[in-house]
Amino acid sequence: MILKLIAIALALGGIPMLSGCLQNSGGxxxxxxxxxxVGWPALTPVGEVRVREYPAYRAAEVxxxxxxxxxxxxLFNELFGHINRxxxxxxxPVEMGYTHSESDRPRVSRMAFVYRDRSVGGTGxxxxxxxxxxxxxxxxxxxxxxxxxxAHFKHGLGLVRGFLAAHPEWRAVxxxxxxxYNGPLxxxxxxxxxxxxxxVPGAG
Numbered sequence: 001m002i003l004k005l006i007a008i009a010l011a012l013g014g015i016p017m018l019s020g021c022l023q024n025s026g027g028x029x030x031x032x033x034x035x036x037x038v039g040w041p042a043l044t045p046v047g048e049v050r051v052r053e054y055p056a057y058r059a060a061e062v063x064x065x066x067x068x069x070x071x072x073x074x075l076f077n078e079l080f081g082h083i084n085r086x087x088x089x090x091x092x093p094v095e096m097g098y099t100h101s102e103s104d105r106p107r108v109s110r111m112a113f114v115y116r117d118r119s120v121g122g123t124g125x126x127x128x129x130x131x132x133x134x135x136x137x138x139x140x141x142x143x144x145x146x147x148x149x150x151a152h153f154k155h156g157l158g159l160v161r162g163f164l165a166a167h168p169e170w171r172a173v174x175x176x177x178x179x180x181y182n183g184p185l186x187x188x189x190x191x192x193x194x195x196x197x198x199x200v201p202g203a204g
Contacts, residue, residue: 032092033182033183034091037116038090039055046145050142056177057114059102061095062129072096075085075110078127086121093177093194094111097177106153118133139197144195148180148193152178154187157197175198179193
């Protein structure tokens with residue numbers, strides 16, 4: 001399917017990437033614009049929920065503070081300023097946390113840049129940005145193709161929750177996150193992300 005989409009986009013002149021940027025990880029085709037953190041697992045297939053183990057990693061995070069700092073653009077700009085000031089290379093993915101309820105439209109209220117490895121930079125505060133080393137964790141993860149929208153987030157989250165309901169050997173223990181691997185130069189239909197929920201072994 002992805003190769004058919006690539007052929008269509010090439011015919012339309014819509015692929016701004018070199019063929020060498022196309023990478024396969026875990027059966028997932030990805031436009032690889034930036035390196036992933038050292039030791040991270042293979043990507044999760046689109047529409048399939050898998051349990052993934054993540055090593056300890058370092059991340060720079062900023063949270064919403066209305067009205068001066070809210071929305072994906074404002075959060076991203078704070079983080080981009082941080083890596084520019086500190087000469088830290090851009091990596092993928094960008095991690096997005098959502099504030100949501102069953103009745104409200106989800107919105108991004110937290111964003112983080114994941115460092116390539118924990119030897120890069122240092123921890124602590126840099127203005128509104130906080131850099132921390134995070135411990136290893138396990139996530140129930142599903143691959144999602146398309147724009148990083150609340151609708152795609154909710155769709156992925158529904159798949160993960162369905163998986164957890166059917167697999168009591170895993171239990172959710174925290175807030176979901178949306179990992180975005182592509183920037184705006186990649187056409188929306190090719191963008192890849194993962195919706196994930198942290199889990200621990202359950203009673204099943």
